[in-house]
Amino acid sequence: MLMDTRQLAAFCAVVERKSFSQAAERLGVTQPAVSLQVRSLEKRLGQKLLDRSGRRVEPTEAGLALYRGAQRLLALEGQLLDELAAGSEGELSGTLEVGASTGPGSTVVPVLLCEFQRENAGVAISLSISDTQTVVDRVAERELELGVVGAARRHRGVAFELFLRDEVVLACPPGHRFAGKTIDLDDLRDEQLIIMQEGAGVRQVIEDELRGAGTRLRDLEPRLELGLQESARSAVVAGFGVTFISRAAIEADLAAGTLAVARVKGLDPSREISLVRSAGRSSTRAAEAFVAFARAKLG
Amino acid sequence: MLMDTRQLAAFCAVVERKSFSQAAERLGVTQPAVSLQVRSLEKRLGQKLLDRSGRRVEPTEAGLALYRGAQRLLALEGQLLDELAAGSEGELSGTLEVGASTGPGSTVVPVLLCEFQRENAGVAISLSISDTQTVVDRVAERELELGVVGAARRHRGVAFELFLRDEVVLACPPGHRFAGKTIDLDDLRDEQLIIMQEGAGVRQVIEDELRGAGTRLRDLEPRLELGLQESARSAVVAGFGVTFISRAAIEADLAAGTLAVARVKGLDPSREISLVRSAGRSSTRAAEAFVAFARAKLG
DNA sequence: CGCCATGCATAATGGATGCTTATGGACACG
DNA sequence: CGTGTCCATAAGCATCCATTATGCATGGCG
Numbered sequence: 001m002l003m004d005t006r007q008l009a010a011f012c013a014v015v016e017r018k019s020f021s022q023a024a025e026r027l028g029v030t031q032p033a034v035s036l037q038v039r040s041l042e043k044r045l046g047q048k049l050l051d052r053s054g055r056r057v058e059p060t061e062a063g064l065a066l067y068r069g070a071q072r073l074l075a076l077e078g079q080l081l082d083e084l085a086a087g088s089e090g091e092l093s094g095t096l097e098v099g100a101s102t103g104p105g106s107t108v109v110p111v112l113l114c115e116f117q118r119e120n121a122g123v124a125i126s127l128s129i130s131d132t133q134t135v136v137d138r139v140a141e142r143e144l145e146l147g148v149v150g151a152a153r154r155h156r157g158v159a160f161e162l163f164l165r166d167e168v169v170l171a172c173p174p175g176h177r178f179a180g181k182t183i184d185l186d187d188l189r190d191e192q193l194i195i196m197q198e199g200a201g202v203r204q205v206i207e208d209e210l211r212g213a214g215t216r217l218r219d220l221e222p223r224l225e226l227g228l229q230e231s232a233r234s235a236v237v238a239g240f241g242v243t244f245i246s247r248a249a250i251e252a253d254l255a256a257g258t259l260a261v262a263r264v265k266g267l268d269p270s271r272e273i274s275l276v277r278s279a280g281r282s283s284t285r286a287a288e289a290f291v292a293f294a295r296a297k298l299g
Numbered sequence: 300m301l302m303d304t305r306q307l308a309a310f311c312a313v314v315e316r317k318s319f320s321q322a323a324e325r326l327g328v329t330q331p332a333v334s335l336q337v338r339s340l341e342k343r344l345g346q347k348l349l350d351r352s353g354r355r356v357e358p359t360e361a362g363l364a365l366y367r368g369a370q371r372l373l374a375l376e377g378q379l380l381d382e383l384a385a386g387s388e389g390e391l392s393g394t395l396e397v398g399a400s401t402g403p404g405s406t407v408v409p410v411l412l413c414e415f416q417r418e419n420a421g422v423a424i425s426l427s428i429s430d431t432q433t434v435v436d437r438v439a440e441r442e443l444e445l446g447v448v449g450a451a452r453r454h455r456g457v458a459f460e461l462f463l464r465d466e467v468v469l470a471c472p473p474g475h476r477f478a479g480k481t482i483d484l485d486d487l488r489d490e491q492l493i494i495m496q497e498g499a500g501v502r503q504v505i506e507d508e509l510r511g512a513g514t515r516l517r518d519l520e521p522r523l524e525l526g527l528q529e530s531a532r533s534a535v536v537a538g539f540g541v542t543f544i545s546r547a548a549i550e551a552d553l554a555a556g557t558l559a560v561a562r563v564k565g566l567d568p569s570r571e572i573s574l575v576r577s578a579g580r581s582s583t584r585a586a587e588a589f590v591a592f593a594r595a596k597l598g
Numbered sequence: 599c600g601c602c603a604t605g606c607a608t609a610a611t612g613g614a615t616g617c618t619t620a621t622g623g624a625c626a627c628g
Numbered sequence: 629c630g631t632g633t634c635c636a637t638a639a640g641c642a643t644c645c646a647t648t649a650t651g652c653a654t655g656g657c658g
Binding site for chain 1: 303304344346347350351352357359361364368369371372375376378380382383386387393441456577578579583584
Binding site: 319338455579 | 636
């Protein structure tokens with residue numbers, strides 16, 4: 001920007017009032033100040049902008065062109081300032097970029113985002129599902145604004161806050177002998193236990209809980225390791241066994257009566273789902289609104 | 300304009316380079332200067348514009364909005380500066396406002412203006428015909444940029460310059476006994492002399508010339524006073540008499556053979572047609588170009 | 599024409615602003 | 629942990645800008 005805004009403002013005031021003194025009065029400065037400003041502008045642009053004859057000041061051809069252009073600049077600036085001021089209020093807009101690991105990514109998060117978006121049409125949602133570590137890394141690099149993950153190694157540059165507590169239950173077919181019961185750990189030895197692959201958040205939770213009960217997962221002799229949550233769920237619905245799984249992941253099945261749950265004595269498995277944010281990043285209004293919305297929904 | 304251009308420039312440089320130091324380098328100032336400028340801008344707008352975390356500086360939501368708006372402002376400003384610079388060259392534009400008194404206004408001036416406009420399509424022409432005094436007044440008041448008039452009283456605030464010398468001839472029908480001759484003043488007493496109304500420029504010229512020859516217009520006993528130039532010309536074409544008239548006004552008739560001219564011994568009438576400009580007014584390029592064009596045409 | 603009022607230009611001066619230098623604190627990397 | 633990089637902050641100085649005072653030009657009036 002080569003033009004000095006005060007000079008431009010002074011020039012415009014002179015054009016409008018056709019007088020240096022009156023322009024000065026309007027701007028709250030003295031006449032010589034206006035005189036100097038306009039002269040500086042004329043020097044800078046290398047053109048005579050005003051005809052000064054006796055009592056009357058009039059723009060030259062170049063002066064008129066500058067005045068018109070200045071009005072456009074001023075209008076645009078006013079608009080910009082209004083947008084900035086209005087930015088702190090009014091309708092939410094922009095794109096909310098969220099990453100989630102597979103667990104929360106396939107259950108709670110999409111639903112919450114869809115509901116939120118329905119209430120805030122001006123916001124565009126971008127959800128990407130990755131493994132926990134990738135989500136965290138991308139949040140740290142500011143590629144994502146929010147992450148929703150289970151257990152994660154601490155990572156510099158990001159902050160974790162509890163988002164929701166995810167209860168892990170033992171799912172079984174609805175007519176199963178475990179349905180609605182509280183069983184012993186030993187009862188599990190005679191059942192076909194379906195487990196998820198290494199690295200799945202729920203598997204880690206269960207391993208930790210069993211360890212606390214003096215058992216190891218492999219002592220239960222699981223013969224079906226079926227990858228991720230959705231595979232395990234489907235197998236149980238189809239009657240091939242039972243599995244530990246996030247209650248949130250089977251809410252619909254429970255409501256539909258296609259699955260039932262049991263509890264295991266001595267085990268109280270749950271895990272924390274965390275919200276991840278980049279430590280030095282100011283939140284967008286959309287992100288803040290989503291988080292508040294989600295917390296209200298999750299209770 | 301509330302925004303300081305240097306602060307805006309500093310802010311934009313930081314956004315682009317994602318670094319205060321690099322922005323400072325680009326702007327040719329020190330890092331603290333940029334730091335202060337951006338902070339001043341943040342304070343003025345009441346919003347945090349940049350996330351400053353470790354090695355990396357990133358715009359906040361508001362910062363991004365400001366940056367985008369600033370780019371629009373910069374683009375518009377660049378455009379304006381280009382227009383101003385180009386204003387001294389390239390195609391002529393704008394409206395050229397000319398006033399003329401009836402004599403020149405009905406002959407030379409319209410033709411010149413039309414020819415000029417044909418060569419400068421970007422220029423719009425506005426010609427208004429009035430009596431001499433009105434033309435001069437309006438030029439003085441900057442309502443017209445140029446005036447073209449015959450004899451006029453000096454007027455403060457306007458400058459007169461010779462535009463063309465208008466020869467006054469005695470017009471008669473083509474087969475008339477005067478056609479192509481040099482007659483005596485006395486020969487006019489037996490002719491039907493048609494004169495223009497009081498105030499017409501040509502009439503004044505003739506009165507002055509006759510006075511110099513020791514005669515008065517009324518000694519010639521004119522019985523037809525026919526208003527202005529065009530009325531007189533028509534009457535002569537129709538054979539009702541002879542009249543003194545501007546040669547320029549009958550060039551077409553002479554070429555067509557519908558009128559002829561004679562000279563009168565002892566009379567050499569002509570008058571100066573002046574160009575009038577407002578004394579304190581800078582000329583538009585279009586006006587300058589027209590004047591140069593006209594002078595070249597008038598030789 | 600002369601006088602007076604008005605209004606812009608210019609010079610001198612003082613205060614505010616803005617930039618620089620020096621330094622401290624935070625962060626990233628080896 | 630030590631080092632280097634980078635932004636923030638404080639202090640000091642130079643520059644800039646606005647003000648006051650004054651000169652010059654123009655316009656209006658008697």
